[in-house]
Amino acid sequence: MHEALRAFLADIDELSDTDREAIAPLIQVDEYPQGHLLLQxxxxxxxxxxxxxxxxxxYQLIDGKDKTTAFFTExxxxxxxxxxxxxxxxxxxxxxxxxxxLIVGDMVQERxxxxxxxxxxxxxxxxxxxxxxEMQREMSAFMTASPRDRYLRxxxxxxxxxQRVPQHQLASFLGVTPESLSRIRRRLRERS
Amino acid sequence: MHEALRAFLADIDELSDTDREAIAPLIQVDEYPQGHLLLQxxxxxxxxxxxxxxxxxxYQLIDGKDKTTAFFTExxxxxxxxxxxxxxxxxxxxxxxxxxxLIVGDMVQERxxxxxxxxxxxxxxxxxxxxxxEMQREMSAFMTASPRDRYLRxxxxxxxxxQRVPQHQLASFLGVTPESLSRIRRRLRERS
Numbered sequence: 001m002h003e004a005l006r007a008f009l010a011d012i013d014e015l016s017d018t019d020r021e022a023i024a025p026l027i028q029v030d031e032y033p034q035g036h037l038l039l040q041x042x043x044x045x046x047x048x049x050x051x052x053x054x055x056x057x058x059y060q061l062i063d064g065k066d067k068t069t070a071f072f073t074e075x076x077x078x079x080x081x082x083x084x085x086x087x088x089x090x091x092x093x094x095x096x097x098x099x100x101x102l103i104v105g106d107m108v109q110e111r112x113x114x115x116x117x118x119x120x121x122x123x124x125x126x127x128x129x130x131x132x133x134e135m136q137r138e139m140s141a142f143m144t145a146s147p148r149d150r151y152l153r154x155x156x157x158x159x160x161x162x163q164r165v166p167q168h169q170l171a172s173f174l175g176v177t178p179e180s181l182s183r184i185r186r187r188l189r190e191r192s
Numbered sequence: 193m194h195e196a197l198r199a200f201l202a203d204i205d206e207l208s209d210t211d212r213e214a215i216a217p218l219i220q221v222d223e224y225p226q227g228h229l230l231l232q233x234x235x236x237x238x239x240x241x242x243x244x245x246x247x248x249x250x251y252q253l254i255d256g257k258d259k260t261t262a263f264f265t266e267x268x269x270x271x272x273x274x275x276x277x278x279x280x281x282x283x284x285x286x287x288x289x290x291x292x293x294l295i296v297g298d299m300v301q302e303r304x305x306x307x308x309x310x311x312x313x314x315x316x317x318x319x320x321x322x323x324x325x326e327m328q329r330e331m332s333a334f335m336t337a338s339p340r341d342r343y344l345r346x347x348x349x350x351x352x353x354x355q356r357v358p359q360h361q362l363a364s365f366l367g368v369t370p371e372s373l374s375r376i377r378r379r380l381r382e383r384s
Contacts, residue, residue: 133272
């Protein structure tokens with residue numbers, strides 16, 4: 001069993017050790033090098049991923065400009081539901097910002113795994129509800145916060161991201177220019 | 193059976209007419225007057241809703257200012273997952289902007305209904321994936337679009353909303369001041 005998968009399964013409280021041994025062979029773990037594109041705009045996102053190690057960036061090209069809309073790190077699931085469940089093409093890219101170890105799934109694999117181990121479906125649904133809750137919080141926070149408050153929130157909720165991600169991508173993710181982000185950081189430093 | 197519920201069930205392709213008659217008594221439909229608060233900041237959102245008729249606004253009070261983060265209209269589900277599944281207090285309010293007819297559910301009702309009619313769980317999961325997909329699209333669109341493009345997108349995807357919702361709430365939802373929204377609309381009118 002991949003060591004990162006072992007750690008992942010160990011964290012799922014609902015499972016006994018026997019369950020973990022039984023489930024592991026149903027789960028596909030792949031490694032991808034930094035720079036690898038998991039998905040390109042216009043494609044159907046027929047696979048979903050769960051980050052065991054690494055960082056994946058979601059971005060769109062808008063009028064030729066690269067706009068970051070998400071960073072996925074350890075413990076986060078990467079799925080475009082409209083595409084995954086209804087076969088609609090996506091508008092975004094998924095790029096490995098680091099060497100990544102990912103759980104990889106598709107609809108067929110997922111259904112097979114649920115058939116062989118129904119408890120997995122309950123766990124997946126629980127995780128999906130948690131992810132949905134997280135996304136709702138993120139959406140409200142993004143809509144209601146100023147760029148400065150978005151940056152402070154990121155410092156609080158995902159401080160490691162600031163070390164792992166290039167400044168211009170971080171700025172894009174926060175909805176500001178790199179210059180504005182520098183200014184925000186400088187002012188916060190001066191005040192502290 | 194409430195007439196709005198009949199129309200709702202008629203739209204669910206997975207169900208036979210016999211299924212619909214069997215399910216209807218498991219579903220609670222309530223009416224709420226305009227102005228009614230379904231939820232207040234600090235409470236646990238232990239109920240979820242599905243709009244059969246009407247419009248519900250989600251907003252937060254930030255430094256005393258009212259900030260709209262969502263409008264829910266016919267066919268949309270209103271649920272705060274982090275609160276509903278993990279009993280965390282919410283930061284927002286849900287206010288009926290119009291007289292509303294809503295399906296109302298809670299965890300216990302939901303579990304009971306699934307036990308009596310397991311197919312309902314499959315349907316709910318399908319709807320949840322659709323809602324999640326919609327929210328992912330909305331989030332990316334909000335992050336990547338200018339206020340003008342957000343307005344154009346709203347014109348395209350939810351034109352009825354512009355007739356139903358006060359201008360200052362619409363502006364807040366788009367992340368601009370009411371003056372900026374007026375300017376955007378005026379410029380678009382002049383150009384067309």
